[in-house]
Amino acid sequence: MMIVLVSVGIMIVLSLLRVNVVLAILTAGISAGLLAGLNPGDALEMLLGGMGDQAETAMSYILLGVFAAMIGYSGITGVLVRNLLQLLKGKRGFLVMAIAAAACLSQNLIPVHIAFIPILIPPMLHVFDNMKLDRRAVASALTFGLKAPYMLIPVGYGYIFHETISEEMASGGLDIAIGEIWKAMLLPVLGMVVGLFTAVFITYRRPREPKAQSDLSNASSKTEETPDTSFGLKQLYTIIAVLGAFIVQLLMDGSLIYGALTGIILLFVFQVVPFRYGDELAGEGIRLMGMIAFVMLTASGFATVLKETGAVQELVSKAVDAGGGAGILTAVVMLLVGLVVTMGIGTSFGTIPILAALFVPFCLSVGYSPLATTALIGSAAAMGDAGSPASDSTLGPTSGLNVDGRHHHIWDTCVPTFLHYNIPIFLFGVAAAVVL
Incomplete structure (x- = not known):
């Protein structure tokens, strides 16, 4: 039981001490293996073996980074940003809420997940600095849009989330229709809305002087060298490439790899990106998203160690036994377990099967209703996704906000999102379990 608590604690402490997140996760994963009784060689082998589970995701993110760099070169983001700023007229709060609204579209209506962030956010960084906008508010807005929808x-990524909950609960002997799950998740999502408004209009409302640029950062790129930001034929071709990537992604069962490759090829075919700049822009795209890809690989290895050693199952089982009957205490214990597990694994989607396998039989035995059980599983899985150093809901915002080296992944993204979303999801999730 202590394996998960200690290893996740190691990851969090090292991350808060500003140790590189890859090193923090690697150390936590090896520690989990050693605590489980493995020798150092076997612990490392298990971690490395588990990294392959996220190979497709990592490759997707790298190709999306290349696609984003090429879109930035086209100058279309400059047109979009200029028009957006004219519309909002320098109002920081409205700008952040507009970013949150755009992020919401990435999960359901246009399911590109974090792919839009390296396209939209980097051209706006100088605007944020001129407005003295607190980037922590932007990180909070982006994470909200990546999670709440x-x-x-139940559309796009939401359908996958709801379908996973429904299937895993059915495996445990409790049937609930996909169309009913939103009722259980309504209160936890309202908690996220409260967290968003708190972050944007209270916690990070005041002007904030921009940080000094890191000496190690390289903000110059071809994406910033395109002189013409007026809308023309190049920008029209870019829109066609984006639409082509989106259509192919849908036709290929949501494959981001095929979608990104299609967009990249179309940008070359239409000569939006000259072939002579292809290698340079590809290098920039890899720099932009390569770190996220490697973090996801390492986190997958850490998750494999936790699951293969039985540490997660043991933690959940002990917590369920300690919870007692259907009431507030039990809901509190179950949600806290979900927080710890998801913080370590880094994805709510990957946590649902683990939690459902043990939560469903217990909830049935103590008398929780199907909707209350769904609220517990959905909330417990979603909690740690906001604030986890290994989650794409935090890695995505950092990838766009830290292009110039002025945004720290842990203190400027993970800590703000943890405080503003996990706390309200926890409180509203407990309330949902009690009233449903």
Whole structure:
């Protein structure tokens, strides 16, 4: 039981001490293996073996980074940003809420997940600095848009989330229709709305002087060298490439790899990106998203160690036994377990099967209703996704906000999102388990 608590604690402490997140996760994963009784060689082998589970995701993110760099070169983001700023007229709060609204579209209506962030955010960084906008508010807005829609709406990534909950609960002997799950998730999502408004209009409302640029950062790129930001034929071709990537992604069962490759090829075919700049822009794209890809690989290895050693199952089982009957205490214990597990694994989607396998039989035995059980599983899985150093809901915002080296992944993304979303999801999730 202590394996998960200690190893996740190691990851969090090292991350808060500003140790590189890859090193923090690697250390936590090896520690989990050693605590489980493995020798150092076997612990490392298990971790490395588990990294392959996220190979497709990692490759997707790298190709999306290349696609984003090429879109930035086209100058279309400059047109979009200029028009957006004219519309909002320098109002920081409205700008952040507009970013949150755009992020919401990435989960359901246009299911590109974090792919839009390296396209939209980097051209806006100088605007944020001129407005003295606190980037922590932007990180909070982006994370909200990456999480709340899929938690509530069964479309796009939301359908995958709701379908996973439904199937895993059915495996445990409790049937609930996909169309009913939103009712259980409504209160937890309202908690996220409260967290968003708190972050944007209270916690990070005040002007903030921009940080000094890191000496190690390299903000110059071809994406910033395109002189013409007026809308023309190049920008029209870019829109066609984006639409082509989106259509192919849908036709290939949501494959981001095929979608990104299609967009990249179309940009070359239409000569939006000259072939002579292809290698340079590909290198920039890899720099932009390569770190996220490697973090996801390492986190997958850590998750494999936790699951293969039985540490997660033991933790959940002990917590369920300690919870007692259907009431507030039991809901509190179950949600806290979900927080710890998801913080370590880094994905709510990957946590649902683990939690459902043990939560469903217990909830049935103590008398929780199907909706209350769904609220517990959905909330417990979603909690740690906001604030986890290994989650794409935090890695995505950092990838866009830290292009110039002025945004720290842990203190400027993970800590703000942890405080503003996990706390309200916890409180509203407990309330949902009690009233449903």
